[in-house]
Amino acid sequence: MKLQSLLYPTKQICNEEALYLHRDGSLLSFDGFFNFFYLEKHHKYCSIESLSLELSIRGIKKLQIMHDSDVIEEFVIEIPTASGMERLKGITPDPFSEDKRISIDLPYNQYDHGVFWFRAEIEETAADWDISGFYCADGNKADESPIEIAVNICTYKREKYVVRNMRSLMEWLEATDIDDHRPEVADHLHVFIIDNAKTLN
Known part of the structure; x- marks a missing residue:
C-alpha cells in the first residue's frame, strides 16, 4: 500500500523549497517537513510489517537512506556498459539518460522514533535528473479497518x-x-x- 508520495514545491499549494528538500551542489536531501517519513506516528497508528522506498530516478549516481542524521544504507547506481555491437559501431550510450526503477527495503522494525528520508547525488555528466516515488508498506490484513x-x-x-x-x-x-x-x-x-x-x- 502506498503511504506517502515524494512531493515537490508547487505554486498552487506551497512553493517553499525548504519544506520539501535541500540542495547543496550535486546533493539533493529530501529532508523537508513534507518528505520526512515519521516513524512514531506510523508505529502508533498503522499495522506495518515491512516498508520500502519505491523510486524512479534519472541522472542520479548515488542514494543514501537516512534515519534522522545517520546514513543507514548507501546505494551506488549501477551503470550499464555498452554492448559489444555498440562498441564496434563506436556508439557511446548515456547511462544516465533513462529512467531506472529502484525498490529499497527500509529497516522499519529497527526504529521506533525519528524519521526516514533519503539523499540523492546527481551525476555531473547527466543532461537532466528526475526523482519520483513513494513509501510503500505491507501490513497485516487482519488488522486492517x-x-x-x-x-x-x-x-x-x-x-x-x-x-x-x-x-x-x-x-x-x-x-x-x-x-x-x-x-x-x-x-x-x-x-x-x-x-x-x-x-x-
Whole structure:
C-alpha cells in the first residue's frame, strides 16, 4: 500500500523549497517537513510489517537512506556498459539518460522514533535528473479497518481558495504514480462543500 508520495514545491499549494528538500551542489536531501517519513506516528497508528522506498530516478549516481542524521544504507547506481555491437559501431550510450526503477527495503522494525528520508547525488555528466516515488508498506490484513475520509469545507469569504483547492484535489485524484496507479484513497474520499453565504458558483 502506498503511504506517502515524494512531493515537490508547487505554486498552487506551497512553493517553499525548504519544506520539501535541500540542495547543496550535486546533493539533493529530501529532508523537508513534507518528505520526512515519521516513524512514531506510523508505529502508533498503522499495522506495518515491512516498508520500502519505491523510486524512479534519472541522472542520479548515488542514494543514501537516512534515519534522522545517520546514513543507514548507501546505494551506488549501477551503470550499464555498452554492448559489444555498440562498441564496434563506436556508439557511446548515456547511462544516465533513462529512467531506472529502484525498490529499497527500509529497516522499519529497527526504529521506533525519528524519521526516514533519503539523499540523492546527481551525476555531473547527466543532461537532466528526475526523482519520483513513494513509501510503500505491507501490513497485516487482519488488522486492517475499512476507512473512509470525509473533508468538510466551509466557503466563508474564501471562495477563490475553495475553487483552487478543489481543482488541485481533483487533479491529484486523477494523477498516476510511477507504477501508473491512481491514489488508493481516491475511492474512499468524500468532500462536502458548505456554501453558507450562497456565493459559490
